[in-house]
Amino acid sequence: MNVLTAPIKSDTWTKATWEEFIQATENPDYDKAKFYYYQNQLRIEMSPIGNDHAHDHSTILGGIHLYLATHDLNVAIKDNCSYRKADKQEAQPDISCYVGNNADVIPSGTSIISLDEFPPPDLVIEIANTSLADDQGKKRLLYEELGVKEYWIVNVKDFTVTAFRVHGQGSYRIHISQVLEGLQLSLFEEALKMGRETSHTQAAKWLLSQFS
Incomplete structure (x- = not known):
């Protein structure tokens, strides 16, 4: 999956380059999300608090x-x-x-x-x-x-x-x-x-x- 063109599943570690991670953090669709990056994977937490x-x-x-x-x-x-x-x-x-x-x-x-x-x-x-x-x-x-x-x-x-x-x-x-x-x-x-x-x-x- 290309994380730049497809929706990113929340609460899941998804393989991504650092550049893809940065672009995801700048995506307005995720402006209320929490972000993590570790071992070439990104994680977005968007579930209702x-x-x-x-x-x-x-x-x-x-x-x-x-x-x-x-x-x-x-x-x-x-x-x-x-x-x-x-x-x-x-x-x-x-x-x-x-x-x-x-x-x-x-x-x-x-x-x-x-x-x-x-x-x-x-x-x-x-x-x-x-x-x-x-x-x-x-x-x-x-x-x-x-x-x-x-x-x-x-x-x-x-x-x-x-x-x-x-x-x-x-x-x-x-x-x-x-x-x-x-x-x-x-x-x-x-x-x-x-x-x-x-x-x-x-x-x-x-x-x-x-x-x-």
Whole structure:
């Protein structure tokens, strides 16, 4: 299939050259899509995000802000930011963070962050609904190769946060964040459940009581 003339199936890795990938990202038909490129394949995610994905995205993002407000950490948070290593890889995680000395490394006015010029984010987070299998598989390999330090997968179906510490292009499970020092991920799992059963307000109040 020629990806430049035929519709691209969403949520599927499709063989493509880098030039075809770039042209797909510039196609107005996909202006609301998320893009990934890895091992000479592109992936476009266009499936409806839906209430659960949007709700849990807000819970995690708000929870990180609350944690930072109660801890002495210098962090820059990016929401749906694109990271590109020219001719090789691209990723657009739901949430990403630069921490410590890296927090101020990306200048204002930057659009797509070039990983040929800047370091990768220290933390990337994918909010997984229909994309869960891929978030656990190929995207995990992609983020290992990009050199992020930590990767979280938030499963909206069962309120779990599966986190990995990345080291030497490999990764291993963790339950306490090493990038957001000391953050117990089980607290976010409880907040996800609470946010669905009650409201973001109650989940935020509970998290704040745990962090303070």
